[in-house]
Amino acid sequence: MSARESTDSRPTAPLRLLAVHAHPDDEASKGAATMASYAAAGVEVMVATCTGGERGSILNPGAEDDPAGKRDLAGLRRREMAASQAALGIRHRWLGFTDSGLPEGDPLPDLPFGCFALQPLERAAAPLVKLVREFRPHVIISYDENGGYPHPDHIMAHKVAVEAFAAAGDPERYPGTGSAWEPSKLYYDRAFNPERFRALHFALEEAGLKSPYAERIAAWQETDAEGHQPPAPTHATTTQIECGDFFEVRDEALRSHRTQVDPNGFFFAVSPDLQRKVWPWEDYSLIESRVETDLPETDLFAGIR
Numbered sequence: 001m002s003a004r005e006s007t008d009s010r011p012t013a014p015l016r017l018l019a020v021h022a023h024p025d026d027e028a029s030k031g032a033a034t035m036a037s038y039a040a041a042g043v044e045v046m047v048a049t050c051t052g053g054e055r056g057s058i059l060n061p062g063a064e065d066d067p068a069g070k071r072d073l074a075g076l077r078r079r080e081m082a083a084s085q086a087a088l089g090i091r092h093r094w095l096g097f098t099d100s101g102l103p104e105g106d107p108l109p110d111l112p113f114g115c116f117a118l119q120p121l122e123r124a125a126a127p128l129v130k131l132v133r134e135f136r137p138h139v140i141i142s143y144d145e146n147g148g149y150p151h152p153d154h155i156m157a158h159k160v161a162v163e164a165f166a167a168a169g170d171p172e173r174y175p176g177t178g179s180a181w182e183p184s185k186l187y188y189d190r191a192f193n194p195e196r197f198r199a200l201h202f203a204l205e206e207a208g209l210k211s212p213y214a215e216r217i218a219a220w221q222e223t224d225a226e227g228h229q230p231p232a233p234t235h236a237t238t239t240q241i242e243c244g245d246f247f248e249v250r251d252e253a254l255r256s257h258r259t260q261v262d263p264n265g266f267f268f269a270v271s272p273d274l275q276r277k278v279w280p281w282e283d284y285s286l287i288e289s290r291v292e293t294d295l296p297e298t299d300l301f302a303g304i305r
Contacts, residue, residue, distance in 0.1 A: 018137035020161040022153040024081035028253035030191040033243035039089040055101035083256035117152035125163040132168040133178030190283035212269040235285035239297040244280030247272035
């Protein structure tokens with residue numbers, strides 16, 4: 001046997017998908033319809049949540065007076081996560097780290113001692129490596145190097161996902177965390193895909209409806225003298241999963257996170273029917289594949305099935 005695990009990782013039924021997220025609610029706002037569609041098709045889907053969201057704020061004005069949120073936000077967010085998990089039909093694992101919070105101010109304050117974003121990489125990645133070796137996913141989904149957006153926990157979630165993808169198949173690394181398992185494919189989620197926001201923005205305008213994306217589109221146009229193109233993505237879309245039939249399930253998962261998601265807010269500004277008409281996909285970038293596949297893809301398990 002080579003230094004890298006040579007165990008046959010060709011799929012046995014069912015296929016397995018692991019999504020790595022920073023906080024409870026991230027699984028509902030990024031790739032939720034994809035996960036629900038695969039779970040409904042018999043794929044085993046697991047979400048790993050790195051932190052408990054303890055340092056988050058209550059972002060839904062309708063939940064600001066909830067005594068449970070004031071008394072025990074971490075406990076309430078766990079209950080919200082359980083409801084989201086049930087809506088999506090997936091499995092879930094807490095990795096057990098402490099939320100780093102989102103630093104604000106000029107200059108930015110130091111991150112809190114002991115938080116997730118300040119952990120040494122091997123310490124932060126070890127629980128995820130253990131989970132990968134236990135759950136044995138064929139596919140891992142993560143954020144890009146910017147964390148999708150530059151929250152310190154999102155950036156660290158990206159780092160630990162990449163580390164686990166690289167290390168879990170090497171029996172010499174992370175001893176004591178189980179038998180080596182080598183996932184086949186690593187994707188970055190493109191929930192903030194500019195092309196999608198532009199398509200929805202112009203569809204709303206065409207329908208005579210107010211677009212919640214106008215400010216975002218204007219900011220993009222400022223980076224383009226002619227105002228024609230969104231900024232070039234760090235990683236282009238390689239894979240689109242058609243999952244429009246599960247947009248209502250995604251919205252149910254979002255509403256489960258009542259402290260974090262305003263039911264009258266940004267996420268619900270475009271009806272599922274209009275989204276199905278304009279952009280019935282969720283978008284991903286294939287970053288590394290240990291199996292042969294042809295791009296573009298319409299299946300995260302292309303080359304594995």
